[in-house]
Amino acid sequence: MDVLPLPKEARMGDVAQQAIELILARQLASGLAVPVLLVDAIGDTLFFNEPAELIFGRRLDEIDALPFDRRAALLAPLSMDGEPIPPEELPGMAAMRNRRPAHAVFQMHGLDGVLRPVEATAIPLESTGGRVLGAIVVLWTQRDPSRPPGAAG
Amino acid sequence: MKLTIWGSRGSIASPGPETARYGGNTACIEVNDDPRCALVLDAGTGMRLAGLALAGDGRPIHILLTHLHLDHIQGLGFFRPLFEPGREIHIWGPPSTTLDLRTRLTRYLSPPLFPVRIRELGARVELHDVPARPWRVGEFGVTADSVIHPGPTTGYRITLGDAAIAYLPDHEPALGGLSGQPDWTSGYDLMRGVDVLLHDAQYTSDEYRQRVGWGHSSVEHAVAVADLAGADRLVMIHHEPDHSDAVIDEMLTEARQMRRGGEVTAAGDGLILEV
Numbered sequence: 001m002d003v004l005p006l007p008k009e010a011r012m013g014d015v016a017q018q019a020i021e022l023i024l025a026r027q028l029a030s031g032l033a034v035p036v037l038l039v040d041a042i043g044d045t046l047f048f049n050e051p052a053e054l055i056f057g058r059r060l061d062e063i064d065a066l067p068f069d070r071r072a073a074l075l076a077p078l079s080m081d082g083e084p085i086p087p088e089e090l091p092g093m094a095a096m097r098n099r100r101p102a103h104a105v106f107q108m109h110g111l112d113g114v115l116r117p118v119e120a121t122a123i124p125l126e127s128t129g130g131r132v133l134g135a136i137v138v139l140w141t142q143r144d145p146s147r148p149p150g151a152a153g
Numbered sequence: 154m155k156l157t158i159w160g161s162r163g164s165i166a167s168p169g170p171e172t173a174r175y176g177g178n179t180a181c182i183e184v185n186d187d188p189r190c191a192l193v194l195d196a197g198t199g200m201r202l203a204g205l206a207l208a209g210d211g212r213p214i215h216i217l218l219t220h221l222h223l224d225h226i227q228g229l230g231f232f233r234p235l236f237e238p239g240r241e242i243h244i245w246g247p248p249s250t251t252l253d254l255r256t257r258l259t260r261y262l263s264p265p266l267f268p269v270r271i272r273e274l275g276a277r278v279e280l281h282d283v284p285a286r287p288w289r290v291g292e293f294g295v296t297a298d299s300v301i302h303p304g305p306t307t308g309y310r311i312t313l314g315d316a317a318i319a320y321l322p323d324h325e326p327a328l329g330g331l332s333g334q335p336d337w338t339s340g341y342d343l344m345r346g347v348d349v350l351l352h353d354a355q356y357t358s359d360e361y362r363q364r365v366g367w368g369h370s371s372v373e374h375a376v377a378v379a380d381l382a383g384a385d386r387l388v389m390i391h392h393e394p395d396h397s398d399a400v401i402d403e404m405l406t407e408a409r410q411m412r413r414g415g416e417v418t419a420a421g422d423g424l425i426l427e428v
Contacts (some may be wrong), residue, residue, distance in 0.1 A: 016340040019301050023329035026337065029332065128250050128305050129285055 019133045022046060022123050035139040039092050042133050043068030055139055057110025068093075073107040076112060076134050080117065082107075091122035092135040099132065105142070117142035154313045154428040156349070157183040157206070160199020161420035162321070163355050163369070163391035165226050171397035176422025179224040180322050180391065182351065183207070184311060190291035194309065194320050196221055199422060200228025208233040213241040216285075217297070219323060220247055220306035221257055229258075232265050240276040243290075245297070247305040248282035255280045270421045283307055300324045301339040302368040310343040316428040318349040319384070322391045325372045327354075329368065335381060344382035347428045351420065353381065354389035357404060372404045376411045387412065390420040 003059035013037045018026075022038065035052035039045055045066035053059050056075075072087035079085055085106055087093065094102035103121045110116060122137040160178035163220060168177035179197030183206065190213045193203055199228065207214060214234055219225060234240050246254045255271070256257055263270050283297035294312040298322055299305070308321035319340075326339040335341045345348050351396050354375035361371035369391065370378075379387035389408060392401055408417040418424075 017336050017340075018340065020301050020339045021278075023337055023339055024301065027328065027330040111161065127250050128299070131285070132249065 004015075018046070019127060021127055021133050025125060025134075025136050029136065035141075037137040037139065038090070038134060039068070039137065040134040041096065043071075043087075043093055043096075045071055046134065052139060055110060055141060057112030057114055075105050075112055077108045078115070079106055091120045092137045095122035095124045095135045095137075096132050099126060102120060154311070154316045155185045156318065156351075156426040156428065157185065157203070158199070158390075158420050158422060158424045158426070159183060159203045159206075160195075160197040160228070161392055161422055161424070162197075162224075162391050162394055165394050166198045166224075166227075167315070167394035170377070171399075172394075174398040174421065175354065175392060175401050175419060177394075178202070178422050181228055182218075182320065183294070186313065186317075187292040188212070190215060190293075191215060192290065192293055192295075192311065195225045195375065196227070196229040196232065197224050197409050198228045198231075200302055201231040201233075202422075203212065203228075204231065204233035204235075210236070213243065213291075215243045215245065217295070217309055217320075218244065218246040219308065219320070220302065220304055221261075222323070223261070226258065226261055227325075227378065230262055230269060235274045235278065238275040242276045242278050244278065244280045244281050245279070247299070247307040249296070249305050253280075254282055254386060263410045288424045296343060298340070300343070301328050303366075306368075308340050308343045310347065313428075317347045318351065318428055319344045319382075320351045322351065322353055323368055324372055325366070325368050325374075326378055327361075327370065331377055333377075338378065338381060340378065340414060341382060341426070344378060344384055346382065348382050349386050349388055349426060350379050350382065350384035351388045351390045353391045354387075354408065354419075355391050355393045357400075360393070372408045373411060374418070376408050379415060379417075380413045384415060386416040386418060388418045388420050389425070392420070 029049045038071050039048040077085040090101040091104045101123050105119045115130045119140045122135045125133045160181040178199035180195040181197045181199030182194040183203045184192035193216045222241045296310040297307040300308040310319045329339045352375045353370040354372045355412040356371045357371040358371045405419045
């Protein structure tokens with residue numbers, strides 16, 4: 001059967017549409033009250049919702065692009081004992097690498113420089129074709145008893 | 154590229170005097186002009202007529218299924234080339250993580266739902282999951298990509314020379330948030346810059362509000378994605394079975410008023426489009 005690669009059509013322009021699983025995940029995240037970060041298959045930031053802006057210390061619209069390496073350097077995650085955490089051990093990367101949910105409790109700096117204790121659960125987004133497209137990371141700030149429930153910061 | 158629309162209705166066949174002009178057959182489009190093979194998009198009840206047109210000419214036929222809902226496969230068992238001994242027929246469909254295409258299709262093409270099994274047909278039938286990368290079928294370039302609709306569903310982009318069409322008959326891009334950002338719009342890569350976009354326009358805006366999540370678009374949404382993608386001509390397809398010809402006329406008028414740059418046509422059974 002005559003089935004050949006199509007190099008020209010494989011490069012369909014400079015605007016690459018995201019996979020629908022990521023589009024739907026972003027739409028879901030944008031409607032949730034819990035902080036959510038969406039990353040692509042190499043960990044680059046695709047989206048975070050308004051509640052997550054409080055944790056990251058910056059609005060999404062203020063950030064042009066936030067590749068994984070830069071985000072990891074800025075957030076400088078630490079264990080609860082204050083030890084640096086290798087970026088690849090953060091829940092989003094672990095979830096994609098192991099293709100199973102991952103959870104961690106740690107501290108990280110917001111883009112505003114404030115160190116915050118957080119919990120994060122990441123779920124890998126795997127397409128029907130078996131490709132890992134990214135991860136959706138739900139975050140919680142560790143509850144400060146002096147603040148009302150739901151307050152991040 | 155020559156497109157013959159054999160079925161333009163969505164959900165369920167709806168023959169009758171109220172639908173006589175646009176037709177009542179469900180999704181099936183023949184894509185022709187290649188002496189080496191023929192393409193057929195979806196296998197709804199319009200496929201019986203496509204089969205009569207393609208019977209006996211001996212060319213391999215590639216059937217591209219967007220998904221396996223009944224209105225897109227019900228005509229398969231009535232496609233005459235499938236009963237021609239030795240006729241080469243390829244059926245392409247979206248992959249699933251659980252069952253292969255043959256297993257899913259034979260749930261319908263086997264007793265008790267249908268009297269004949271695929272293996273009992275005269276034609277040489279091969280089934281394929283659509284590949285993740287574009288591929289070539291005869292002279293046609295074909296690209297498949299997942300689009301928003303319940304269950305595994307693909308849309309198609311087909312090119313022949315400089316001509317390009319996109320076929321997304323079951324598509325609810327609004328569920329992903331129609332923000333006007335191409336990279337966050339379901340189906341954009343398939344639709345971008347095509348000459349003809351055959352797109353789901355099942356509902357009026359009022360109907361859509363009652364049916365969010367059912368997997369289909371309003372006229373407004375179809376026009377929005379056509380404009381965003383820069384499609385020259387939008388062909389409204391997958392008509393709501395309860396819509397009479399008069400209602401589709403009204404929806405077409407509304408679509409033409411909303412369109413910012415490009416033509417709009419309503420698909421009808423028997424319509425031929427030259428691209």
